[in-house]
Amino acid sequence: MSAIRVSGVDVAFTTASGPIQALSDIAIDIAEGQFCVLIGPSGCGKSTFLRVIADLQAPDRGEVQVFSGNAAEARRARRISFVFQEATLLPWRSVIDNVRLPLQVGNWKSVGRPHRDPNELVQLVGLGGRESALPHQLSGGQRQRVAIARALVTRPDVLLMDEPFGALDEITRERLNDEMLKIWQETGTTIVFVTHSLSEAAFLGQSVAVMAAHPGRMSKIVNLDGEKPAGAIDRSSSRFFDITSDLRRHLETAEGMAMT
Amino acid sequence: MMTILRPILGLSSLVLAWALAVWLFNVPNYISPGPLGVAKAFSNNFGALVKNLVPTMEAAVGGFLIGNFAAICIATVFVHWTRVREIYLPVAVFFNTIPIIALAPVLILIFGLGITSKIMVSAIVCFFPMLVNMIRGFESVSSSELELMRVMSASRREVFFKLRLPRSVPFLFAALRISATASVIGAIVAEWIGAELGLGVLIIQTTFDYRTELLYAAIATSSLLALCMFTIVVVAETFIVRWRTS
Numbered sequence: 395m396s397a398i399r400v401s402g403v404d405v406a407f408t409t410a411s412g413p414i415q416a417l418s419d420i421a422i423d424i425a426e427g428q429f430c431v432l433i434g435p436s437g438c439g440k441s442t443f444l445r446v447i448a449d450l451q452a453p454d455r456g457e458v459q460v461f462s463g464n465a466a467e468a469r470r471a472r473r474i475s476f477v478f479q480e481a482t483l484l485p486w487r488s489v490i491d492n493v494r495l496p497l498q499v500g501n502w503k504s505v506g507r508p509h510r511d512p513n514e515l516v517q518l519v520g521l522g523g524r525e526s527a528l529p530h531q532l533s534g535g536q537r538q539r540v541a542i543a544r545a546l547v548t549r550p551d552v553l554l555m556d557e558p559f560g561a562l563d564e565i566t567r568e569r570l571n572d573e574m575l576k577i578w579q580e581t582g583t584t585i586v587f588v589t590h591s592l593s594e595a596a597f598l599g600q601s602v603a604v605m606a607a608h609p610g611r612m613s614k615i616v617n618l619d620g621e622k623p624a625g626a627i628d629r630s631s632s633r634f635f636d637i638t639s640d641l642r643r644h645l646e647t648a649e650g651m652a653m654t
Numbered sequence: 655m656m657t658i659l660r661p662i663l664g665l666s667s668l669v670l671a672w673a674l675a676v677w678l679f680n681v682p683n684y685i686s687p688g689p690l691g692v693a694k695a696f697s698n699n700f701g702a703l704v705k706n707l708v709p710t711m712e713a714a715v716g717g718f719l720i721g722n723f724a725a726i727c728i729a730t731v732f733v734h735w736t737r738v739r740e741i742y743l744p745v746a747v748f749f750n751t752i753p754i755i756a757l758a759p760v761l762i763l764i765f766g767l768g769i770t771s772k773i774m775v776s777a778i779v780c781f782f783p784m785l786v787n788m789i790r791g792f793e794s795v796s797s798s799e800l801e802l803m804r805v806m807s808a809s810r811r812e813v814f815f816k817l818r819l820p821r822s823v824p825f826l827f828a829a830l831r832i833s834a835t836a837s838v839i840g841a842i843v844a845e846w847i848g849a850e851l852g853l854g855v856l857i858i859q860t861t862f863d864y865r866t867e868l869l870y871a872a873i874a875t876s877s878l879l880a881l882c883m884f885t886i887v888v889v890a891e892t893f894i895v896r897w898r899t900s
Binding site for chain 2: 445448449450469470472474475476478480482484485486495496498499500501528529530
């Protein structure tokens, strides 16, 4: 069953220098439980596309289906969680209270789904013992871990992540990638993950959608299911190198398309 | 400790300079008394000073509470109904251009010589800084914070209480610091125009009677009142705002 089905989506923005076609005729079908990575040159509308799925941006044309309903219905049913590039923690709330936030707003009680234990989630993201710390006392990586715990607390069917580790250093980013993969395997949530890092895409993606810019559109969807049977892959293996090179080639093709 | 000692040193040096100037230039007492004379007037007239302090304090605290509360409520309305804000905020800006000393007689004509007009003047002085600060505070939320709330399908009410209101707290305290001292100014200005009792009345009377030592003592008392209110605000802030924006 497909978790997210998008067809014929157009989004245009009006700017001071005229209209910009952010997305043009986007179509993708993301199966339930899939880890889908979106990659593409900057300005290709990856973030816009994610925001369309989250019902943060209304498409000018086209259809977005999230499970049985449209994006707005999925949002109101609290089936979607979003992790931003900035952790976006409320600075006056402690770690544990930030993780609890989704359960305190948006009619969560009437949704009636069993939620996850916030304390357990703080443990899961490796911040056990820091429950009462305030965001300004945490590092950038730790703040992003809290944001991930907050996104998971509602047991979302769809987890949308917009360059969540883009502002972190390489080592922290790789560690969080390892943990992200574990979290995905443990929860079975459908994840759509935007990045502009090739190695992040190669490591995390079960399928990688390569986008092209001006206007933003799908260029190629690479399925890595066969390449990574166990889900994870050794970053120093030649297979990982091959996947990365392959993705780079697709990305270059996408950029070439944009230039013509 | 040094942070308290240094300003005390600064104040003492100025008091010393004042004493020296009065002594060196042989300034007559009715023009400017020395610090010692003021201290003596302070202790000799302590009862009278307290008697006059109480109504001023009531007016200042009353105006502080009412003016700030009204401003917070109206800022809340303005943030939720942009149209109302577009209609009335310029009017508020216009009213703020009227000097309070010009407005005070009007209020005394309307509300009489009692405490009501004093509270009104003090409240008006507090109102505008709080209104402007709270509008800014409520709007200091980032677009990603608003998007986070939207993804969680939070209601307007939840966005206000869980996001806008806590976000605005530093702005609230910035305005409270201003109005803590401004409320005392408002009360004293109202007392100048017309009142039976109060530090403002005492200041006017002692000026006309050349009781300059008592005048200085009254000024020091009003300054102490403002300082106390300011200190309460600062202490409350350190207890309430423990977070920082990274």
